[in-house]
Amino acid sequence: MVDLIEYxxxxxxxxxxxxxxVLFVFLPMGVSRLTGVHNPTVDKLTEYECGFPAFEDSRSQFDVRFYLVAILFIIFDLEAAYLFPWAVSLEEIGWAGWLTMMVFLFELIVGFAYAWKVGALEWE
Structure with missing residues (x-):
């Protein structure tokens, strides 16, 4: 039995x-509260990211195509991350490694063709 003192x-x-x-999060907030002027006004509490007030309810449905394109980008970006170490070690892994990567690339090409066919890459 492992002695718990080892942990x-x-x-x-x-x-x-x-x-x-916790110190890095709350210390700057506390210091700014103590040393700065805390005077929230209507102008300070307005929207500043997009420049205009929200025109819909925040719980309304929204289009998820942006997130789909982002996920597809991440998937194909990771594919490139797998290609570099594979190319460097190709001499050591031989034909089995080459064949495995070709199967992997084929699966990615099929996935890309499917995403293209269903219109996941189209932006309206």
Whole structure:
């Protein structure tokens, strides 16, 4: 049975990490509250990201095509991340590695063709 005292350094490290994280989050907020002027006005609380007030309810349905394109980008970007180490180690992994990568690329091409066919890449 493992003695629980062996986990004490991990617990101490976790406590220090949480403490520093909390310090980095709340200390600047506290210092700015104590040293700055806290005077919220209507102008300070207006929308500043898009420049105009929201024209719909925030719980309304929205188009998810942007997120679909972003997910497809991540998938095909990861494919490129797999190609670089494969190309570097191709001499060591031989024909089995080459064939495995060709199967992987074929699956990606099929997925890309499907996404293209269903219109996931079209932006209106």
């Amino acid at each position: 004490l350094p991990i617990l101490i490290f976790g406590g220090i990490a949480v403490g520093i994280s």
